[in-house]
Amino acid sequence: MNLQPDIDRAATQLRGKTPQEVLTWALGNYEKISLASSFGAEDVTLIDMIAKIKPDAHVFTLDTGRLNAETYDVIAKVQQKYPQLNLRIMFPQAEAVEPMVSAKGINLFYDSVENRKQCCYIRKVEPLGRATKGLDAWITGLRRDQTANRSTMEAVELDSDRNIAKINPLIDWTNEDVWQYIHQNEVPYNALHDQNFPSIGCAPCTRAVEAGEDLRAGRWWWEMSNQECGLHVSSDGTLVRAKG
Numbered sequence: 001m002n003l004q005p006d007i008d009r010a011a012t013q014l015r016g017k018t019p020q021e022v023l024t025w026a027l028g029n030y031e032k033i034s035l036a037s038s039f040g041a042e043d044v045t046l047i048d049m050i051a052k053i054k055p056d057a058h059v060f061t062l063d064t065g066r067l068n069a070e071t072y073d074v075i076a077k078v079q080q081k082y083p084q085l086n087l088r089i090m091f092p093q094a095e096a097v098e099p100m101v102s103a104k105g106i107n108l109f110y111d112s113v114e115n116r117k118q119c120c121y122i123r124k125v126e127p128l129g130r131a132t133k134g135l136d137a138w139i140t141g142l143r144r145d146q147t148a149n150r151s152t153m154e155a156v157e158l159d160s161d162r163n164i165a166k167i168n169p170l171i172d173w174t175n176e177d178v179w180q181y182i183h184q185n186e187v188p189y190n191a192l193h194d195q196n197f198p199s200i201g202c203a204p205c206t207r208a209v210e211a212g213e214d215l216r217a218g219r220w221w222w223e224m225s226n227q228e229c230g231l232h233v234s235s236d237g238t239l240v241r242a243k244g
């Protein structure tokens with residue numbers, strides 16, 4: 001089924017609307033819809049907004065097995081604060097992880113781009129595929145000003161890989177808007193954000209950034225080319241983001 005015409009119409013209607021208006025429309029329009037959350041600043045913002053609109057909404061996250069303790073702490077705080085939320089925690093398949101780390105070592109990702117991509121595929125891309133299977137739409141925390149290749153994004157788009165709608169309620173927001181919302185609404189957030197971690201992924205693949213560095217410079221810093229391939233748009237994620 002060609003969803004593009006309906007999605008284009010919705011994108012036009014929702015241009016300039018607030019994140020809450022976009023979420024209200026999306027949660028009313030799609031039956032099988034879930035927020036993809038890595039519990040970064042944008043994601044906890046969306047969780048708070050969603051919980052105020054539909055307290056039992058669906059959220060999924062990918063537990064790669066290599067997350068920081070601070071990320072588990074914020075997941076636990078969110079579970080306490082929003083007990084009605086349907087949070088699905090996706091794990092990688094043990095039968096894929098075990099042979100990978102036995103053959104290549106527990107920290108294989110530092111040895112080559114190929115190894116890093118294999119680890120990301122097994123720990124993130126494959127579980128993301130299971131998490132989005134059967135959905136009509138998924139919600140992301142993408143913002144237009146994060147990278148140049150997001151400059152033309154709309155609040156509603158077609159995820160052509162999955163042929164489902166992708167909802168980006170924060171597309172018009174800045175980093176400052178997100179933090180103002182978090183503080184005003186006392187939303188639980190990952191403590192690593194206070195230690196110069198603007199973007200938080202797996203513990204061994206994320207570091208703090210220096211003043212003036214790109215917000216995403218702390219991810220896979222040991223690899224020289226720093227191109228995003230974006231789990232959100234292809235079969236990769238951002239929750240869950242990868243580089244090509």
Ligand code: SF4
Nearest residue numbers: 109119120123202205
């Ligand atoms: S970010 Fe690092 S640890 Fe996490 S899945 Fe990718 S390579 Fe593996």
